[in-house]
Amino acid sequence: MKPVNGVGIYGYGAYVPRYYIENEAIGSIWGRITYPIKNKSFPSFDEDTITIAYEAARIAIESSNAPKDRIHAVFIGTESKPYAVKPSGTVLVDALGLSNKILSADYEFACKAGTEAMETVFGLVASKMIDMGIAIGADTAQGRPGDELEYTAAAGGAAYIISSVEDGVLAVLEASYSYVSDTPDFWRRSGEKYPRHLYRFTGEPAYFNHIINSVNGLFEEYGYKPSDFKYAVFHQPNAKFPQRVASKLGFTKDQIAPGLLSPVIGNTYSGSSLVGFAATLDVAKPGDKILLASFGSGAGSDAFAFEVTELIEERRAKPPIRDIISRMVPRDYATYVVYRGKIWR
Amino acid sequence: MTEISDWRYRIERYRLIGVRCRRCGSVYYPKRSKCIKCGSSDLEEVELPKRGRVVEYTIVRLLPDRYNRFHPYAVALIELDDGTRIYGQLTDVDLDKIHEGMEVEATLRKLYEYGESGQIVYGIKFRPVLSR
Numbered sequence: 001m002k003p004v005n006g007v008g009i010y011g012y013g014a015y016v017p018r019y020y021i022e023n024e025a026i027g028s029i030w031g032r033i034t035y036p037i038k039n040k041s042f043p044s045f046d047e048d049t050i051t052i053a054y055e056a057a058r059i060a061i062e063s064s065n066a067p068k069d070r071i072h073a074v075f076i077g078t079e080s081k082p083y084a085v086k087p088s089g090t091v092l093v094d095a096l097g098l099s100n101k102i103l104s105a106d107y108e109f110a111c112k113a114g115t116e117a118m119e120t121v122f123g124l125v126a127s128k129m130i131d132m133g134i135a136i137g138a139d140t141a142q143g144r145p146g147d148e149l150e151y152t153a154a155a156g157g158a159a160y161i162i163s164s165v166e167d168g169v170l171a172v173l174e175a176s177y178s179y180v181s182d183t184p185d186f187w188r189r190s191g192e193k194y195p196r197h198l199y200r201f202t203g204e205p206a207y208f209n210h211i212i213n214s215v216n217g218l219f220e221e222y223g224y225k226p227s228d229f230k231y232a233v234f235h236q237p238n239a240k241f242p243q244r245v246a247s248k249l250g251f252t253k254d255q256i257a258p259g260l261l262s263p264v265i266g267n268t269y270s271g272s273s274l275v276g277f278a279a280t281l282d283v284a285k286p287g288d289k290i291l292l293a294s295f296g297s298g299a300g301s302d303a304f305a306f307e308v309t310e311l312i313e314e315r316r317a318k319p320p321i322r323d324i325i326s327r328m329v330p331r332d333y334a335t336y337v338v339y340r341g342k343i344w345r
Numbered sequence: 346m347t348e349i350s351d352w353r354y355r356i357e358r359y360r361l362i363g364v365r366c367r368r369c370g371s372v373y374y375p376k377r378s379k380c381i382k383c384g385s386s387d388l389e390e391v392e393l394p395k396r397g398r399v400v401e402y403t404i405v406r407l408l409p410d411r412y413n414r415f416h417p418y419a420v421a422l423i424e425l426d427d428g429t430r431i432y433g434q435l436t437d438v439d440l441d442k443i444h445e446g447m448e449v450e451a452t453l454r455k456l457y458e459y460g461e462s463g464q465i466v467y468g469i470k471f472r473p474v475l476s477r
């Protein structure tokens with residue numbers, strides 16, 4: 001997909017909660033000795049997807065000095081909506097002081113709901129139906145105690161303000177490509193607290209197949225090759241998958257290094273590839289091309305090609321996500337269980 | 346508080362909106378209709394600065410049911426960057442490591458909820474600055 005009118009990213013911000021738990025601390029409870037990552041973030045008792053989305057969007061607006069009265073869409077991609085029915089974005093409209101003349105909705109597509117929201121805002125802006133919009137991917141993902149997912153299901157999010165190229169963007173959207181099929185690798189039925197997964201499906205038919213198809217589709221349709229990109233960011237359900245899919249597609253370790261955060265924050269679901277993209281923008285230089293490829297169970301992948309502009313220097317997120325990560329503090333399993341509401345006073 | 350007044354006060358709670366006395370310049374948060382200092386009723390709404398320092402604080406432990414998951418917490422007297430002093434709840438702090446002069450900034454957090462199936466009420470809290 002290629003917009004007729006130029007669009008791109010006006011500003012961005014990313015956020016992870018203050019707390020993390022080591023995989024080792026989870027494993028010691030359940031008698032496990034090998035782990036998918038080192039640490040995963042988890043939200044404080046007073047945080048949820050809405051407050052994480054707020055933190056990321058506030059950083060995006062303040063860092064880019066975006067004109068709030070020209071923002072006419074706020075979409076949140078998440079699989080951990082605080083309410084099953086009541087939109088999350090309405091709180092952000094009033095809390096961020098945006099115009100009430102605005103579109104708002106929650107998007108769900110497992111871990112790729114954030115890039116799905118982004119694609120929608122790109123379309124609205126490119127068609128000139130709105131001036132600017134905010135797309136957010138944020139989650140406070142839960143894994144059943146003792147389940148494989150408990151080691152990686154984490155919390156965090158990123159927000160992207162999207163505008164036309166004429167308004168000045170820090171990264172131009174060159175093209176995108178989406179690939180979707182009915183693949184039941186992971187799901188959560190209505191009313192259920194924890195998701196379920198078919199472990200056998202998680203790797204090849206789901207994650208690898210969909211990302212490889214979206215990225216190869218982007219390459220074939222628009223004539224890219226891996227060496228065109230300075231950096232690449234993939235969805236990060238653990239530490240291994242993004243590194244393996246990068247090498248399968250012909251990307252080097254250096255290309256994915258800045259955006260690879262899963263080893264220290266875990267899988268932030270709808271936030272995952274978007275927080276990684278923010279970390280990459282934090283270090284990118286004008287002229288750099290960046291590949292972003294999300295993955296959502298169920299399943300699908302959105303691949304995007306961006307080129308960074310001169311405006312990156314003045315609009316970088318303040319603080320950069322790695323500074324926010326560096327303030328994190330460890331907590332034990334008991335604190336994690338209470339903060340996550342698994343037991344009550 | 347009820348769900349109705351939670352809704353009525355949401356904007357000032359979300360955005361830290363207080364009032365400034367047009368006659369003597371005194372600033373108040375939460376909003377009030379009459380200036381304590383000079384008695385004037387000519388007050389205008391102002392969005393207050395989102396950063397400041399802890400002047401003093403206390404730990405709150407006993408609260409109504411709707412705070413079930415959200416206490417104990419610290420309430421601090423905070424001097425904002427423009428000199429206005431307000432009371433604000435602290436978050437993302439270790440209760441034994443709060444100190445006078447601690448630099449804090451406003452963020453949005455859950456304040457309380459009306460049980461598991463009721464409304465979640467959000468508002469401003471202060472946490473240590475992410476960066477200066």
Ligand SMILES: [Zn+2]
Pocket residue numbers: 366367368369370371380381382383384385
């Ligand atoms: Zn007065």
